[in-house]
Amino acid sequence: MRRRLAVWQLLGPSLLVVLVAVVGATTPPTIQFQVRSVLVTAAIVVALYAFVGNSGVISFGHISFVAVGAFAAGIASAPADVKPSTFPKMLPFLANLEIGNVQSLLLAAVVGAIYAFWVGIPLMRLSGLSAGIATFAVLIITHNVIRNWEAIGPGAKTLALVPPTTGFLQATIGLLVVMAVTYAYQRSRWGRRLRATREDPLAAQASGIEVHRERLIAFTLSGALAGFAGGLFVHLLGSITTEQVFLDLTFVTLAMLVVGGIGSMWGALVGALFIAGLNAFLVELEKGVVVAGRDFDLPSGTRLLTLGVIMFVVLVTRPSGLTGGRELSWPLKRGRRA
Amino acid sequence: MIYLQAFVDAVALGTLFALVAMGIGLVFGVIRLVNFAHGELLTAGAYALLFTKGMPIVVRIVVSLAVVVALSAAMEVIYRSLRTVSPATVLIATFAISFLLQNAALLAFGTQGENVEFLTELNKAFVVGGLRIRWITVVGLAVGGLTLAATAWVLRRTDVGLQMRAAAADVQMARLLGVPVRRVVVMAFLVAGLLAGVVTLVLAVQRPLITPTFGFQVMIPALVGVVVGGLDRLVPAALGGFAVGFATVMLSSLLPGAQRVFLNTVLFVLVITILLVKPDGLFVGRRRAVERV
Numbered sequence: 160m161r162r163r164l165a166v167w168q169l170l171g172p173s174l175l176v177v178l179v180a181v182v183g184a185t186t187p188p189t190i191q192f193q194v195r196s197v198l199v200t201a202a203i204v205v206a207l208y209a210f211v212g213n214s215g216v217i218s219f220g221h222i223s224f225v226a227v228g229a230f231a232a233g234i235a236s237a238p239a240d241v242k243p244s245t246f247p248k249m250l251p252f253l254a255n256l257e258i259g260n261v262q263s264l265l266l267a268a269v270v271g272a273i274y275a276f277w278v279g280i281p282l283m284r285l286s287g288l289s290a291g292i293a294t295f296a297v298l299i300i301t302h303n304v305i306r307n308w309e310a311i312g313p314g315a316k317t318l319a320l321v322p323p324t325t326g327f328l329q330a331t332i333g334l335l336v337v338m339a340v341t342y343a344y345q346r347s348r349w350g351r352r353l354r355a356t357r358e359d360p361l362a363a364q365a366s367g368i369e370v371h372r373e374r375l376i377a378f379t380l381s382g383a384l385a386g387f388a389g390g391l392f393v394h395l396l397g398s399i400t401t402e403q404v405f406l407d408l409t410f411v412t413l414a415m416l417v418v419g420g421i422g423s424m425w426g427a428l429v430g431a432l433f434i435a436g437l438n439a440f441l442v443e444l445e446k447g448v449v450v451a452g453r454d455f456d457l458p459s460g461t462r463l464l465t466l467g468v469i470m471f472v473v474l475v476t477r478p479s480g481l482t483g484g485r486e487l488s489w490p491l492k493r494g495r496r497a
Numbered sequence: 498m499i500y501l502q503a504f505v506d507a508v509a510l511g512t513l514f515a516l517v518a519m520g521i522g523l524v525f526g527v528i529r530l531v532n533f534a535h536g537e538l539l540t541a542g543a544y545a546l547l548f549t550k551g552m553p554i555v556v557r558i559v560v561s562l563a564v565v566v567a568l569s570a571a572m573e574v575i576y577r578s579l580r581t582v583s584p585a586t587v588l589i590a591t592f593a594i595s596f597l598l599q600n601a602a603l604l605a606f607g608t609q610g611e612n613v614e615f616l617t618e619l620n621k622a623f624v625v626g627g628l629r630i631r632w633i634t635v636v637g638l639a640v641g642g643l644t645l646a647a648t649a650w651v652l653r654r655t656d657v658g659l660q661m662r663a664a665a666a667d668v669q670m671a672r673l674l675g676v677p678v679r680r681v682v683v684m685a686f687l688v689a690g691l692l693a694g695v696v697t698l699v700l701a702v703q704r705p706l707i708t709p710t711f712g713f714q715v716m717i718p719a720l721v722g723v724v725v726g727g728l729d730r731l732v733p734a735a736l737g738g739f740a741v742g743f744a745t746v747m748l749s750s751l752l753p754g755a756q757r758v759f760l761n762t763v764l765f766v767l768v769i770t771i772l773l774v775k776p777d778g779l780f781v782g783r784r785r786a787v788e789r790v
Contacts, residue, residue, distance in 0.1 A: 217585055281773050288531065289776045291588070292724040296765035296772075303765075307758040410592055417589040464604055467597030474590040478582040 164489055169342045171487040172428050173335055176201070179432065180331040189446075191327070193439035198330040199395050201431035202337045202388040203408075204415045208427035209341045210381035211416060213350055214374050215357035216286055219409055220278070220294030221385050223301035226404035227274050228267035228386025230305055230312055233321040233393040236263040241320060248309035260324045264333070264390040271386015272379050279378035283371050286360075298409060306401040317400050318393075325395035333391045337384050341424055344380055353377050411438075418473045420480025425487045433481065434466065441465055502628055503750035509634040511742035512641035516696045517719035518738025519648060520689035522731050525723070526665035527685040529584070530576060533591040536716025537598040538690060541568045542697030543707045544602065547613050557615065561701075562694040569690025573683055595713065602709035610708035615701045637699040644695050645735065648688065652731070657684055718745065725771050727778020736780045741768075 176198070183194030207221045234242075234249075239257040246254060258266065282293050305312040312318075325333070344350045353373040356363040360370055393399050411434070419430020441462035473481065521535050545564040549557040575594065579587050619633040652658035663671040664681045672678050693712075700715065701707070719738045726737015744767065749760050771779050 215585075217588065281769070285772060285776055288724055288728060289772045292721055293769050293772045296721070296768045299765045300762045303759060303761040410596060414589055414593060414596075417586055421585060461604065463600040464597065467593055467600055471590060471593045471597065474582070474586055474593060475578045478579075478586050 165346065167489055168425070168486045169339065171490075172338060172425055175428070175432070176331060176334055176338070180327050184327050190439075190443065193442060195325060195327060195330045195395055197432060197435040197439055198327075198334050199325060199388065199391045200412070200415070200435040201428055202330075202334040202391055203385065204412050204419075204431035205334070205337050205341050205424060205427045206381055206384035206388050207412055208416055208421075208424055209344060209384055210374075210377045211413075212421055212423065212427060213345060213353045213357065214377055216374065217291045217413070218294040218378075219291055219413070220282075220297035220301075221381065222404055222409040222412065223298045224271040224275050224382040224385035225389035225392065225408070226301055226305060226401065228271040228389030229393040229399055229404055230318065230389075231270040231386070232263040232267040232390035233318050233399055234312070235266055236260065236322055236394075237318065237320050245316070245319075246309065246313060248314075250310050253311065260322060260329075260394065263394075264387060267390030267393075268383045268387035271389065272383035274386070275382020276375070276379040279375045279382070283374040283378060298405070302401055302405050312401070315401075317398050319398035321393050321397050321399070323394060323397035325391050330391060330395065333387070337388060338424065338428070340380070340384060344377070345424065349373060349376050414470050418470055418480060420482035420484040422479070422484025423482055423486045426480050426482040426484055429482050430480065434470065437469065438462065438466060499750060503747055505628060505630055505634060507743040507746035509637050510746050511739035512638055512645075513696055513699060514715070514719045514722055514742030515735040515739040516641055516644060516692050517715055518723045518726070519645065519731060519735040520692040520696075521716075521720055521723050522728065522734030523648075523661075523685050523689045523692075525728060525734075526731060527661060527668075527682055528576070528580075530579070530587055531591065531720070532572065532576075532689075533588070533716070533720075534572060534595040534598060535689070535693065535720075536712035536714070537595055537602075538565050538568055538572075538693035539697045539700065539712030539715060540598070540602060540707075540709065541565055541712075542694050543613060543701050543711045544606065546615050546697070546701050547611055547707050550614055554616065558698060561697060562691065565694035565697060566687055566690040569686045569693065570683065573686035595716075599709050599713060606709065608708065610706045613701050613705045613707050615698075615705065617702070617705070619702050633699065633702045637703070640695060640699060644692060648692065649732075651688070657681070661685060718742065721765075721768055725768055725779055727781035729778065730781060733778050733780035737778065740779065 179194065180198060183191060183197075186194065203222075203225055206225075207218070210216070210221070211218055234253055235256050235258050237257070239255050242249065242254040243251075278297055282290065282297070285293050306315060345354075352363070352368045353376070355366070356368055356370045356373055364370060389404065392404070396403070412431075415430040415434045416427050417430070418434055419428065420426025445462055477483070517535065517539075520538075521532060524530060524532050524535075542561045542565040545561040546557055549560050552560075572594070576587075576591070579590055582590070616633075619636055620631055622629045622631045624630075650658075652662060660671070660676045660681050661684060663674070663676050664678050668678060671681075696715070697712075700711075704711070718741045722738035722741035723734045724737070726735070726740065727733030741764075744764060745760070748763055749757060752760060752763065775781070
């Protein structure tokens with residue numbers, strides 16, 4: 160029973176993802192793009208959950224790993240024959256680099272992991288609001304450096320001509336990989352130790368768990384996944400600016416996590432699919448659609464407003480999230496709760 | 498000379514940030530809630546000034562202050578529904594309110610921004626010993642200083658202030674001893690609103706272009722200041738806000754031209770360093786009796 164539940168807790172959400180992808184693939188092209196971006200956003204949120212959910216420490220800095228991954232993958236895979244002229248100040252070895260799709264995604268994960276590890280060594284000593292502000296500081300610094308240090312980044316310009324390889328297959332597989340790694344970590348001894356520190360840091364320490372070390376492991380893993388998701392993101396968009404991986408995305412992804420339920424991977428996925436799906440729906444509504452023979456056209460800006468209202472309502476009425484922070488339970492028989 | 502000039506400007510910005518920080522710290526002290534939407538109080542006040550353009554100055558000031566205080570009171574009512582919720586959720590919920598209000602402003606007024614034309618003559622400068630000082634700097638310092646002093650007086654010398662400090666130290670105990678906690682919470686939001694209103698008036702003169710992120714841009718550094726200074730106590734929180742404002746201006750004049758774009762990097766590396774060295778706050782002494790306001 161327990162083993163079956165453990166398999167189901169990963170398999171169930173995965174089936175949902177595949178279902179979303181398959182249904183999405185049959186829709187018109189504009190909506191297809193929306194569905195793919197929902198899948199990539201979900202990958203970012205699950206990566207965020209890997210640290211925030213398991214450690215209980217809010218990180219405002221994860222989008223910096225997404226940014227680092229996105230720019231690493233984007234710059235490394237953009238065509239080498241145009242980069243030197245578009246970005247004259249870029250380091251020659253970066254400007255002349257051109258690697259394939261899969262390599263660039265791996266590169267994104269590695270860069271994300273290294274950056275997170277390096278940042279995490281000092282930061283994981285903090286908790287509570289100090290940790291929140293310190294991770295936020297990381298976000299500001301990362302944005303500031305990528306935007307202004309033109310030797311390694313595009314500066315204020317748009318990084319364009321990145322091969323748009325994140326189709327349905329890549330988005331789905333990417334998200335499934337992120338989920339599988341997160342779930343495996345969560346059930347490993349490291350994951351369990353970290354969850355123990357979340358529930359009661361003192362008791363965990365008294366049982367011989369090193370809080371700093373466990374948090375650092377999770378932060379690095381989560382940084383790798385976030386970097387990887389950033390790689391998926393840049394290959395989805397084909398072009399990217401530093402503003403697209405900054406404050407707005409930070410807020411939106413954290414809100415998705417909290418709305419879904421901060422304590423479970425299932426919650427992260429549900430929150431992401433729910434809010435990102437709603438967002439995609441509203442984007443289409445703003446463009447104007449025909450529903451039941453009538454023309455609907457919302458004024459632009461309603462989307463974010465509606466999103467804000469719905470998030471707040473969910474937070475007030477279901478404070479522990481849509482899923483209550485629990486993993487998916489076995490649907491057929493009322494078994495023991497995990 | 499250039500540094501003296503920067504010093505004057507730094508003190509002026511620091512004072513404003515200190516007022517915002519004090520508002521955030523006051524609310525946090527009483528109900529342990531970081532109000533991300535504090536910045537939107539400033540934005541609302543600024544739009545109120547915009548809508549009363551052309552009316553007598555006194556009317557504009559009164560309307561603006563009233564709008565800010567009313568919005569602050571409204572926030573208190575909204576946040577009441579969050580009392581039983583976990584801190585992480587509360588944080589995101591206040592962020593959601595901030596997001597909501599910003600987008601409402603965006604929808605209603607657009608991104609372009611409009612000039613508020615409020616007391617523009619205060620932007621003229623006078624020269625003292627080679628220093629160019631704008632009148633608003635002097636006015637801002639005076640108003641800011643007076644407001645800080647008045648708030649301190651209310652907290653130290655009045656019954657309401659005493660009750661606020663009691664509630665901040667230990668809500669449960671305060672309630673048992675007969676402190677009307679609900680009224681105290683409302684008072685905290687009203688005072689925080691008033692502080693935000695004062696900041697709005699000064700800021701609207703200095704930065705007359707009113708956009709939906711008018712207040713958010715000030716709230717973020719002030720909030721950073723609050724945490725750096727010491728979230729648990731009001732004076733350290735205000736000092737932290739001051740320090741961030743002060744450091745911003747000083748650093749931007751100290752950094753050589755080409756490096757100036759990295760101002761935020763330098764500033765936030767400093768923030769991280771301070772948080773690591775003194776996680777409880779820069780201006781909090783060695784653990785004394787816990788007193789949050």
